Amino acid sequence: MNNRLKVLRAERDWSQQDLADRLGVSRQSVNAIEKGRYDPSLPLAFTIAELFGLPIEAIFSRD
Amino acid sequence: MNNRLKVLRAERDWSQQDLADRLGVSRQSVNAIEKGRYDPSLPLAFTIAELFGLPIEAIFSRD
DNA sequence: CATTTATGGAAAGCATGCTTGTCATTCTGG
């Protein structure tokens, strides 16, 4: 899966740590997801979508 | 997370096995997800949403 | 320069997702 986390983060001028704090996960998780090393769980994808006020499909997409 | 799999399946008169075949997963996975024993991975949630032609948020929701 | 902040990644360990196989129960058709 691809994701737009880096862009959404940049639009808000948040560091990976800032985003991780808002999501309640570790910075390493944000980094790994952002770099495509793995996909978030569905619950985390919901948390991310809610934080950015976007549908999951507007943030994540298939490769 | 809650999900509407059972209803969506019933609307189409599909068995759990029918749905599993269409999703490319085991019947046990469909059963476990439907019964809330665990959540699907994000890629599987995408496959489910595509199969039913609905946004992920129209199928899955937080508890 | 020296220090701090941001990012990328590796390793080990625990939790979760998914598999195959198996079993029990219930329901339906013949």
Add this chain to the structure above:
DNA sequence: CCAGAATGACAAGCATGCTTTCCATAAATG
């Protein structure tokens, strides 16, 4: 009644998600 289909569940095993800890590099700041 009997056979088969459908559902629910459990176990073992492998894959993935997430954690903490640690290290390396680059960019920004004093």
